[in-house]
Amino acid sequence: MILKGLLGFILGSILGSFSNVIVYRTRENISIVTPNSFCENCHYSISWYEKIPIISYIFLKGRCSNCNAKIGRKHFIIELASGVLLSIVFLFSDNRNELIFLTIIFPVVVSISLIDIEELFIYDSMLMYIGIISLVFMLVNRNYEGIISFCVSCAIYFFIYTISNKAIGSGDILLSSLLALNLTPLKLYYFVSISFILGGIVALVFLLLRKANKDSKLAFAPFINISFFIVCTIL
Numbered sequence: 001m002i003l004k005g006l007l008g009f010i011l012g013s014i015l016g017s018f019s020n021v022i023v024y025r026t027r028e029n030i031s032i033v034t035p036n037s038f039c040e041n042c043h044y045s046i047s048w049y050e051k052i053p054i055i056s057y058i059f060l061k062g063r064c065s066n067c068n069a070k071i072g073r074k075h076f077i078i079e080l081a082s083g084v085l086l087s088i089v090f091l092f093s094d095n096r097n098e099l100i101f102l103t104i105i106f107p108v109v110v111s112i113s114l115i116d117i118e119e120l121f122i123y124d125s126m127l128m129y130i131g132i133i134s135l136v137f138m139l140v141n142r143n144y145e146g147i148i149s150f151c152v153s154c155a156i157y158f159f160i161y162t163i164s165n166k167a168i169g170s171g172d173i174l175l176s177s178l179l180a181l182n183l184t185p186l187k188l189y190y191f192v193s194i195s196f197i198l199g200g201i202v203a204l205v206f207l208l209l210r211k212a213n214k215d216s217k218l219a220f221a222p223f224i225n226i227s228f229f230i231v232c233t234i235l
């Protein structure tokens with residue numbers, strides 16, 4: 001049990017670190033595979049021992065070992081939070097195929113959430129990745145009901161998109177529906193409900209704290225992603 005949680009934490013922090021790379025390189029239009037990780041300030045090629053998630057940040061005191069430039073604290077928080085999140089998934093999930101699926105999509109799901117929070121935008125390349133992996137796992141698991149879930153999700157989100165005057169983005173429709181390929185229609189019901197409950201609660205808190213007004217836009221992808229992981233892991 002402890003070992004499973006620890007494995008989830010280590011893997012999660014590595015994938016969280018990879019999410020930081022995906023977000024930066026997608027924005028800069030650089031390949032995700034090459035070149036080796038480098039300092040964003042002086043372009044110094046980072047050694048393997050400086051890339052250990054969480055630990056390297058602490059030992060380097062959040063600075064580049066070459067030019068001393070600050071490495072954003074955000075990197076450290078994302079690695080730590082990703083470790084915690086995936087360890088929870090590992091502890092609660094008892095379906096091996098589902099666990100492999102969630103682990104494979106995890107870094108891209110985190111990247112989508114981070115970019116949506118900052119830019120209210122989802123990259124097509126990331127949606128395509130989620131779509132391909134979801135389709136493959138739907139076929140492997142022979143969950144053909146997923147096609148019904150996909151269609152129903154498209155219909156629900158498109159309806160909300162139309163009546164709410166585009167309060168959610170077109171990327172949200174695709175993200176939710178592609179993830180739904182791996183859900184039964186009953187789980188889709190919980191998936192959509194939890195997404196909107198979480199989004200509604202956060203929107204209400206923002207309004208009460210006057211951090212937003214009724215015309216503000218709220219990134220919805222993080223709620224879709226959290227809800228999907230809750231439904232897959234717990235239900």
Ligand SMILES: [Zn+2]
Pocket residue numbers: 039040041042043044064065066067068069
């Ligand atoms: Zn540097």
